[in-house]
Amino acid sequence: GYFGFDNSGDDAILKAIVKDILDFNPKARVKVLSNDPDKTEDLCNVSAANRFKIRDVISSIKATDILVSGGGSLLQDVTSTRSLLYYLALMKLAILYKKPVMVYANGIGPVNKPFNRRLVKRILNRVDFITLRDEDSRICLVEMGVNNKNIQVTADPVFTLEAAPKDRVNIIFKNEGINRDKPLIGISVRHWKNDELLVNELSKAINSIINKMEVNIVLIPMHYPEDLKISQSILDRVDNPNCHLLQAKYNVEEIMGVIGELELMVAMRLHSLIYAATQITPMLGLVYDPKVDGLLKELEVPYKLSVDNITEKEFLKVFEDAWENLENIKKMVEEKEKNLKSLAYDNIETIFKIVGK
Template sequence: MGTNKRILISGYYGFDNSGDDAILKAIVKDIKGKNNSIEITALSNNPIFTEKVYDIKAVNRFRMKDVIKAIKECDLFISGGGSLLQDVTSTRSLWYYLTLLKLAKKFNKPTMVYANGIGPINRKTNRILTRKTLNRVDLITLRDEDSKKFLKDLEVENRNIFVTADPVFTLEPSDDRIIHDILTKEGVPEERPLVGVSVRKWIDEENLIPNVAKAVDYIIQEYKADVILIPMHYPEDLSISNEILERVTSENCYIISNKYNVEDIMGIIKRLEIIVAMRLHSLIYAATQNVPMVGIVYDPKIEGFLKSIDMGHMCPAEDLKFDQLISNIEYVWENREDLKNRLKELDTKLRKEALKNVHMALDLLKE
């Protein structure tokens, strides 16, 4: 393959989002693990941070002159992973990622959509633009079957579409000693069972916050467990976590108030008996550590992931019902050992599927 190949990676990087940071970390690790001579550059909101943490090059994603230069100089353009191609967050975001793919094709660069979760895309113009762009991409890998179904509904006719798994399944948690030190620093005792709760800011917070707080009280009282609130995106998740903590009437509820790296958060989640979570990657971290979960569904990608791992214990964030949430928590708590064993069996398969992404990317780089 030579020693001067360059890969440029685009994604939602440098925004203090643990899930997206985990994706980049996994992609870089897996590529370097196969060929350490490849030069990797990422488009980032915080290039200095990205270069320091991931030991790669980084370009400011909003300086289009530098972005175009990086595309011209690369040998493979990767878009991914995560939920980049959707218009629920904003049309501007979708257009940004589609434009980068179109530019890469304009400069005759091999292009890969890497383990994406695609959709929803609701606006007609956005659907047409996405279909046209994805039909020209060299390779598309998806993290779930729902995304493949969405592309079929979108009438994407690209023949090189494969369902693999999220890159994060190849990451490992931090050492137990490190996690012990973090929990000590955060004032979290380790004598009782631990249950995690990870939520994000949401339009229906007036209903979400009190019901999650009541559920925390229920868990502490019924299961004689401690609850840890785990923010995944700063500062938004920390803010709503503090609001929930203020509503909890029981003692034994704690919050991870400092920022930690991906492996540390994964290691904290590994300590849990179960987790109740909204953000996709808090659920993915749990799956990698065989921790049973209850999902709070604010986006189709959450439901899609839970179904893909046969963990159907979830309730909608919209108009969240306390009784429904508790019913799911009770089931998962009472059956947690069986659920852990099911996740263990699945973990090996998903790790292999996640590594297929890097094998296909490197094959494309050789061409």
């Protein structure tokens, strides 16, 4: 997976997979291919190898009982073709060494280039099992001609994680100087192609909300340093002490705990919305990628808008609708979250069915 890159969502995926494997079989040994093996070893108490050192990669695959590819959005060519080819090459290598391969709770696509689509089809038809985090991913595979008989729609592994305890979360708010006397609204954004528009329109909307309502707004970075940079740009344009930016870097469970204390989470990144779902925190999605729309569909949350041509006016309209329906959103999310958590555990059972241990 995309591990060792200081991305909270991917760290959460890895933590969840490792926890679930060891809960299922405490004797299992996990080795992770990572961009930063030392950091990954500290994070999850596992052994790790450098994902870019071909010798280490080959020796790790030769020594394994199964290659688990995922989770996350690994098989897509929107960010780059290079990463898609990397993950497919790992699977191909494992197949060459006659090792079982499981595509684990992946979000598939978009895969736009015809050559890439053919490659995905060829390799995924040869893996042992594919679990997917949403129905849209299954449709995407069918459209690419993948007809592997072992495909199951489950859920993102992060649904099995627990948040940090409340006393730790209270310390975070205290250290960050965030007053709890007003309702808290969280906002999590990432760098995208229209940064200037996004920063401008969101900062105007935040100013409107704070001037009209008695609330505190917390900007929550998920990927360092990129999210910190764009969040700081928004904060610089908000002329009000009731808007805060989390300054320190927090682990997955701590960010989940913070999100659990919010009245509403407004977010672009998929895993900030998944964190909200695990905490039954109402959400509003800022859609930059089909995977975000896919999750909101699964949760049956209608409050969303595209970031591509975002305006203050449009944002405030959706925000006000969501704010008036917080209890309804909570009920919807609570119902769906239980089912998604149960489906997330199906991923782990599949690993052990394949290896027969």
